[in-house]
Amino acid sequence: MSGIPARTTASASTAAVxxxxxxxxxxxxxxxxxxxEPGFALVDQLYIDPEECIDCDACVEACPAEAITAEDQVxxxxxxxxxxxxxxxxxxxx
Ligand code: SF4
Numbered sequence: 001m002s003g004i005p006a007r008t009t010a011s012a013s014t015a016a017v018x019x020x021x022x023x024x025x026x027x028x029x030x031x032x033x034x035x036x037e038p039g040f041a042l043v044d045q046l047y048i049d050p051e052e053c054i055d056c057d058a059c060v061e062a063c064p065a066e067a068i069t070a071e072d073q074v075x076x077x078x079x080x081x082x083x084x085x086x087x088x089x090x091x092x093x094x
Pocket of ligand 1: 025026027028029030031048052053054055056057058059060
Protein backbone atom coordinates (compact mmCIF):
# COMPACT_ATOMS: atom_id res chain seq x y z
CA MET A 1 0.00 0.00 0.00
CA SER A 2 1.14 3.47 -0.68
CA GLY A 3 -0.26 6.68 0.59
CA ILE A 4 -0.86 9.55 -1.65
CA PRO A 5 -1.43 12.47 0.64
CA ALA A 6 -4.74 12.59 2.43
CA ARG A 7 -4.93 16.29 1.87
CA THR A 8 -7.27 18.81 0.48
CA THR A 9 -6.64 22.51 0.38
CA ALA A 10 -9.60 24.78 0.95
CA SER A 11 -7.98 27.68 -0.84
CA ALA A 12 -4.59 29.24 -1.33
CA SER A 13 -5.21 31.62 1.55
CA THR A 14 -6.22 29.04 4.14
CA ALA A 15 -4.37 26.22 5.81
CA ALA A 16 -4.51 22.71 4.37
CA VAL A 17 -7.40 20.58 5.60
CA UNK A 18 -6.42 16.98 6.17
CA UNK A 19 -9.07 14.30 5.99
CA UNK A 20 -8.59 11.75 8.80
CA UNK A 21 -11.19 9.08 8.10
CA UNK A 22 -8.34 6.83 6.95
CA UNK A 23 -6.80 7.02 10.43
CA UNK A 24 -10.09 5.94 11.99
CA UNK A 25 -10.52 2.85 9.79
CA UNK A 26 -6.95 1.56 9.65
CA UNK A 27 -6.96 -1.75 11.56
CA UNK A 28 -3.27 -1.62 12.39
CA UNK A 29 -2.88 2.08 13.17
CA UNK A 30 -0.18 2.70 10.62
CA UNK A 31 -1.25 6.12 9.34
CA UNK A 32 0.49 9.05 11.02
CA UNK A 33 0.55 11.58 12.40
CA UNK A 34 -2.89 11.08 13.90
CA UNK A 35 -4.87 14.15 14.98
CA UNK A 36 -3.86 13.55 18.61
CA GLU A 37 -0.14 13.27 17.88
CA PRO A 38 2.08 16.34 18.26
CA GLY A 39 3.19 16.43 14.64
CA PHE A 40 -0.29 16.63 13.19
CA ALA A 41 -0.39 20.42 13.15
CA LEU A 42 2.93 20.55 11.35
CA VAL A 43 2.16 18.39 8.32
CA ASP A 44 0.17 18.96 5.17
CA GLN A 45 -0.38 15.26 4.51
CA LEU A 46 -0.54 11.95 6.35
CA TYR A 47 1.83 9.04 5.81
CA ILE A 48 1.32 5.27 5.71
CA ASP A 49 4.00 3.18 7.38
CA PRO A 50 5.02 0.78 4.58
CA GLU A 51 6.36 -1.79 7.07
CA GLU A 52 3.16 -1.94 9.12
CA CYS A 53 0.51 -1.66 6.39
CA ILE A 54 -1.32 -4.92 5.62
CA ASP A 55 -2.75 -3.75 2.28
CA CYS A 56 -6.38 -4.07 3.36
CA ASP A 57 -7.49 -1.04 1.31
CA ALA A 58 -9.81 0.20 4.09
CA CYS A 59 -8.19 3.63 3.88
CA VAL A 60 -8.68 3.77 0.13
CA GLU A 61 -12.40 3.17 0.58
CA ALA A 62 -12.71 5.63 3.47
CA CYS A 63 -10.92 8.63 2.04
CA PRO A 64 -13.47 11.29 1.00
CA ALA A 65 -10.89 12.98 -1.20
CA GLU A 66 -9.85 9.78 -3.02
CA ALA A 67 -6.31 10.72 -2.03
CA ILE A 68 -5.04 7.22 -1.26
CA THR A 69 -4.20 4.68 -3.93
CA ALA A 70 -2.93 1.12 -3.76
CA GLU A 71 0.78 1.11 -4.60
CA ASP A 72 0.35 -0.93 -7.75
CA GLN A 73 -2.23 1.54 -9.03
CA VAL A 74 -0.42 4.81 -8.35
CA UNK A 75 -0.33 6.84 -11.58
CA UNK A 76 3.10 7.51 -13.06
CA UNK A 77 2.92 11.21 -12.27
CA UNK A 78 2.34 10.50 -8.57
CA UNK A 79 4.83 7.69 -7.98
CA UNK A 80 7.35 10.00 -6.32
CA UNK A 81 4.94 10.10 -3.36
CA UNK A 82 5.81 6.46 -2.64
CA UNK A 83 9.34 7.56 -1.74
CA UNK A 84 8.16 10.68 0.08
CA UNK A 85 5.92 8.45 2.20
CA UNK A 86 8.73 5.99 2.98
CA UNK A 87 11.17 8.80 3.76
CA UNK A 88 8.81 10.16 6.43
CA UNK A 89 9.17 6.92 8.41
CA UNK A 90 12.91 6.73 7.88
CA UNK A 91 13.12 10.13 9.56
CA UNK A 92 10.90 9.01 12.44
CA UNK A 93 12.75 5.78 13.28
CA UNK A 94 16.30 5.81 14.68
S1 SF4 B 1 -4.28 -0.41 3.51
FE1 SF4 B 1 -5.21 -0.97 5.49
S2 SF4 B 1 -3.46 -1.29 6.82
FE2 SF4 B 1 -2.69 -0.16 5.07
S3 SF4 B 1 -2.81 2.00 5.67
FE3 SF4 B 1 -4.72 1.50 4.61
S4 SF4 B 1 -6.15 0.94 6.23
FE4 SF4 B 1 -4.08 0.84 7.11
